[in-house]
Amino acid sequence: xxxxxxxxxxxxxxxxRVLDTGNDEAFDRLTSLAADLFDVxxxxxxxxxxxxxxxxxxxxxTGHETPRDFAFCAHAxxxxxxxxxxxxxxxxxxxxxxxxxxxxxxxxxxxxxxxxTTPEGHNLGALCIIDTKPRPYPSETDLRRLRxxxxxxxxxxxxxxxxxxxxxxxxxxxxxxxMAAIGHWRLDLITGVLTWSDxxxxxxxxxRETFRPSLGEVIKFxxxxxxxxxxRAVGAAIAGTPGFEFELHFQRADGEWLDATCKAVxxxxxxxxxxxxxxxxxxxxxxxxxxxxxxASEARYRLIANHASDMILQSDARGKISYVSPSVEQIIGYxxxxxxxxxxxxxxxxxxxAGMREAVFAQINSGGDAPRRQVEHRAxxxxxxxxxxxxKPSLAYDPVTGEICGITDVIRDIAPRKALEQALRDARAEAxxxxxVKSEFLANMSHELRTPLTSIIGxxxxxxxxxxxxxxxxxxxxxxxxxxxxxxATVNDVLDFSKLEAGQVSIEPQPTDPAKLCRATLALFAPQxxxxxxxxxxxxxxxxxxxxxxxxxxxxxVLLNFLGNAVKFSASGGVSLRLRWSDGRLRVEVAxxxxxxxxxxxxxxxxxFADVDASLSRKSGGTGLGLAICKGLVEAMxxxxxxxxxxxxxxxxxxxxxxxxxxxxxxxxxxxxxSVPLLGIRVLVVDDHAANRELVQLFLSGVGGEVTQADSxxxxxxxxxxxxxxxxxxxxxxxxxxxxxxxxxIRGGDGPNQAAPVLAFTATAPDDLDLAELAAIGFDGIVxxxxxxxxxxAAVARATDFTAAQVREPEExxxxx
Numbered sequence: 147x148x149x150x151x152x153x154x155x156x157x158x159x160x161x162x163r164v165l166d167t168g169n170d171e172a173f174d175r176l177t178s179l180a181a182d183l184f185d186v187x188x189x190x191x192x193x194x195x196x197x198x199x200x201x202x203x204x205x206x207x208t209g210h211e212t213p214r215d216f217a218f219c220a221h222a223x224x225x226x227x228x229x230x231x232x233x234x235x236x237x238x239x240x241x242x243x244x245x246x247x248x249x250x251x252x253x254x255x256x257x258x259x260x261x262x263t264t265p266e267g268h269n270l271g272a273l274c275i276i277d278t279k280p281r282p283y284p285s286e287t288d289l290r291r292l293r294x295x296x297x298x299x300x301x302x303x304x305x306x307x308x309x310x311x312x313x314x315x316x317x318x319x320x321x322x323x324x325m326a327a328i329g330h331w332r333l334d335l336i337t338g339v340l341t342w343s344d345x346x347x348x349x350x351x352x353x354r355e356t357f358r359p360s361l362g363e364v365i366k367f368x369x370x371x372x373x374x375x376x377x378r379a380v381g382a383a384i385a386g387t388p389g390f391e392f393e394l395h396f397q398r399a400d401g402e403w404l405d406a407t408c409k410a411v412x413x414x415x416x417x418x419x420x421x422x423x424x425x426x427x428x429x430x431x432x433x434x435x436x437x438x439x440x441x442a443s444e445a446r447y448r449l450i451a452n453h454a455s456d457m458i459l460q461s462d463a464r465g466k467i468s469y470v471s472p473s474v475e476q477i478i479g480y481x482x483x484x485x486x487x488x489x490x491x492x493x494x495x496x497x498x499x500a501g502m503r504e505a506v507f508a509q510i511n512s513g514g515d516a517p518r519r520q521v522e523h524r525a526x527x528x529x530x531x532x533x534x535x536x537x538k539p540s541l542a543y544d545p546v547t548g549e550i551c552g553i554t555d556v557i558r559d560i561a562p563r564k565a566l567e568q569a570l571r572d573a574r575a576e577a578x579x580x581x582x583v584k585s586e587f588l589a590n591m592s593h594e595l596r597t598p599l600t601s602i603i604g605x606x607x608x609x610x611x612x613x614x615x616x617x618x619x620x621x622x623x624x625x626x627x628x629x630x631x632x633x634x635a636t637v638n639d640v641l642d643f644s645k646l647e648a649g650q651v652s653i654e655p656q657p658t659d660p661a662k663l664c665r666a667t668l669a670l671f672a673p674q675x676x677x678x679x680x681x682x683x684x685x686x687x688x689x690x691x692x693x694x695x696x697x698x699x700x701x702x703x704v705l706l707n708f709l710g711n712a713v714k715f716s717a718s719g720g721v722s723l724r725l726r727w728s729d730g731r732l733r734v735e736v737a738x739x740x741x742x743x744x745x746x747x748x749x750x751x752x753x754x755f756a757d758v759d760a761s762l763s764r765k766s767g768g769t770g771l772g773l774a775i776c777k778g779l780v781e782a783m784x785x786x787x788x789x790x791x792x793x794x795x796x797x798x799x800x801x802x803x804x805x806x807x808x809x810x811x812x813x814x815x816x817x818x819x820x821s822v823p824l825l826g827i828r829v830l831v832v833d834d835h836a837a838n839r840e841l842v843q844l845f846l847s848g849v850g851g852e853v854t855q856a857d858s859x860x861x862x863x864x865x866x867x868x869x870x871x872x873x874x875x876x877x878x879x880x881x882x883x884x885x886x887x888x889x890x891x892i893r894g895g896d897g898p899n900q901a902a903p904v905l906a907f908t909a910t911a912p913d914d915l916d917l918a919e920l921a922a923i924g925f926d927g928i929v930x931x932x933x934x935x936x937x938x939x940a941a942v943a944r945a946t947d948f949t950a951a952q953v954r955e956p957e958e959x960x961x962x963x
Contacts, residue, residue, distance in 0.1 A: 155269065155270070156195075158268040159195070159270050163307075163310065164306065165193060170302075173203035173302060176191065177190065177203045181205045183291060184258075184275045187277060188204070188206035188252060188276035189206065190203070190204040191203045191271070194270065196214070199212045218242070219271055227263035227269065228263050230292055230293060232283055232284065233256065234282060252276070256280055257275075258274065259273065260272060260289075264303075265304070270300075273296040329342060329349055330426050330427070331359075331425055331427060332422060332423070334421070335384060335422055338361075340360050340361060346427055349404070349427065349429045367396040368397075369395070376394075379410075383410060383423055384420055386420060389425070390410050391408070391409045393430070404429055405429070405433075406430060407427075409425050410423045411423070456557060457556075458556055458557075461553050463552055465491060466487055467486055468486065470482045470485050470486070478533070479529055480528050494526075495523060495524035495532065497524075501521050505519040509540060523537060533559065534559075535558065537556070539555045610623045653782055654699075655695040655697050660692070660696070660725060661692070664725050665840070670709075672837045672840070672841035673841070676838055680716055680721060681721070681835055682720065682721055683720060684722070686726075692727070694732060694807055696732065696805050701734075701783075701803070704787075704801060705723075708736040709721065712737075712799075715738065721736065723735070735800040736800070738796050738798075742793040742796050747791075752774055784804050785802050786801065788800055788801075824850045824939065827846075828854070829852070830866060831843065831853055831875045832861075832874065833857070833880070834857055834881060838907075839855045839857070842938065845939065859883030860882065863883075863892060863895075866892045867895060867897040870902070873903045874903070874904045875905050875942075876906060876925075878906055885908075886920075889904050903926040903945035904926055905925065906927070908928065927941055929941050
């Protein structure tokens with residue numbers, strides 16, 4: 147048996163839906179008859195499933211199935227249709243000698259199975275007779291009898307399937323009638339019996355158990371006048387008319403009045419005489435209610451359309467006007483009847499045809515789901531002048547088929563609004579001209595102020611460096627310098643904002659590594675963050691070495707503002723900088739754990755001189771122009787800027803810029819090389835704050851040092867046991883293992899750094915430290931937080947025996963880093 151034929155056989159077996167069903171008297175009688183007729187102890191009706199032999203009926207056996215591998219029936223079904231498979235002595239047949247049904251219960255010896263072949267030719271199983279002792283091969287008469295019984299089994303299976311299918315058809319008919327509220331009936335004119343379907347009982351509100359339908363009883367559901375009409379229709383049908391159809395009101399048993407249609411046809415006998423009437427009865431109450439509601443709605447629509455000031459226009463699928471409201475005459479001068487049958491586009495300026503078509507096609511392509519577009523267009527008045535109108539086209543549907551049949555448009559005269567818009571544009575042009583004059587004045591004044599302020603700052607710095615200056619005088623000079631720098635920052639903000647307003651800011655895109663730029667900018671805030679014990683986190687999905695086209699100076703200016711505010715307003719927690727690049731666009735986000743802002747406060751951001759919180763402004767200082775300048779710079783670079791914030795949670799400032807990839811031709815602009823006073827010095831920096839480690843690496847690698855990082859005391863011990871270092875910078879306060887413990891472990895071990903200089907890296911003031919204890923543990927010096935680059939490099943130089951001449955002056959060092 148092929149796989150295909152086995153699949154068809156199993157499909158045929160499943161179609162009978164007989165597997166795993168209960169006892170059936172018809173099959174039980176057949177197995178009993180077979181056992182008696184052939185005088186055997188066992189008779190079975192078997193059906194062969196995928197992996198089992200299942201018994202529909204059995205005599206002389208317990209249980210209902212055996213594995214297919216044990217089944218004699220599995221051999222029988224592979225034979226031709228209506229065949230009989232015989233085994234005279236199973237214990238001597240090599241196919242069955244080891245079968246558990248032969249070696250064990252029920253100890254089968256003789257087997258004869260007539261296959262159960264369906265009308266389509268599929269062998270489903272067998273009618274089997276079994277004996278526990280060998281028997282000779284049956285006679286032709288016995289084989290014929292066994293085949294006959296097998297065919298009777300198949301007939302029973304067919305009968306069961308036909309009965310099931312008839313029941314399913316009846317259920318489907320009843321379901322269809324119920325869904326359509328249609329019942330069927332039949333009047334036998336010979337017996338006078340009227341039969342109803344279940345749906346007719348439901349429609350009339352009566353029960354089959356208590357109501358017996360008859361023509362005399364059914365007609366009582368109707369009014370007397372209608373009863374006479376029904377009698378006439380039935381009489382005419384009996385007399386020979388083909389049938390009848392009518393629609394009437396009737397009253398249900400519960401008193402409710404309904405609308406119904408009744409249709410009937412005459413049934414004739416062989417002699418052409420009418421012997422019965424058959425028909426259908428449908429409840430159309432809801433349908434008629436909908437039709438009446440539709441008519442009322444149409445009447446209301448006509449009333450509104452005839453009195454609306456806006457013009458309502460309907461056109462068919464070819465664009466020809468089929469209806470227009472009377473207000474058309476007031477708007478474009480034409481009477482409604484003058485426009486019927488003409489194309490709507492005839493009255494629209496040809497230059498505006500495209501916009502109108504786009505609005506209509508958007509509706510058609512979305513099936514009417516897209517929001518309706520408002521289309522402003524010019525139209526020709528009957529007197530020849532051009533007027534401005536606003537249309538809002540939508541799809542019109544056929545009420546019967548539901549298909550699109552045209553366009554419905556509501557058109558408004560917007561000439562007064564257009565005049566107002568022009569007046570506003572003129573006023574805006576005047577205001578922009580005045581703003582330009584003001585911005586130019588501010589820019590000139592800012593330049594005039596910056597020049598002397600720069601000199602003041604420079605000379606006060608030189609004066610403060612004079613050794614002969616007294617402490618009091620130096621204090622006065624430093625105050626002058628601080629005030630000058632604060633005033634210069636204010637002037638710079640005003641100048642930047644004035645340039646933005648005057649359109650004088652130039653954007654100079656260059657090949658730039660955005661991740662490197664952001665990382666370097668974030669590192670600048672390590673001292674401020676370290677002083678407040680804030681974490682600085684950086685998250686980027688940009689691959690190493692990617693170069694994109696953007697203005698690094700302007701991006702850095704926005705970043706400095708975002709990061710400065712985030713650090714300034716965060717009392718605890720941390721600041722994170724997140725960088726994403728996709729499809730030629732760069733997105734930068736700065737999140738903080740500050741006090742957050744209300745929606746009202748967020749609305750004031752990015753506005754010049756905005757005072758989001760007066761108390762914070764007074765405390766933190768500033769011109770109120772920083773975010774407004776950021777907004778102007780981002781928009782000048784073709785990007786977007788925004789914020790999300792929640793009170794007591796924090797804020798997230800973001801901006802997006804176009805940043806197409808480019809080939810990186812040289813080092814990032816603005817990052818200069820530096821000399822290498824600590825060339826080749828190997829330093830291990832240990833700190834649980836990544837920002838602090840990154841800042842140390844930035845300063846030391848910029849002067850030739852080689853820096854390795856460890857984020858805990860345990861990690862420092864592991865690294866120090868493997869690699870030699872010239873110096874170790876150890877944070878004192880770390881979770882888990884402190885810097886004191888880590889230093890002691892390194893000194894007490896036998897690794898390559900047992901004698902390497904170890905510098906304490908701490909935010910604790912030197913006066914508050916126990917220097918003797920630190921020295922006893924093995925520390926060789928102190929580097930204070932916030933980190934000063936000159937002090938850091940000097941400390942490393944001293945610890946590694948570099949001479950003072952090899953360490954650059956602080957100002958030169960700051961410029962190179």
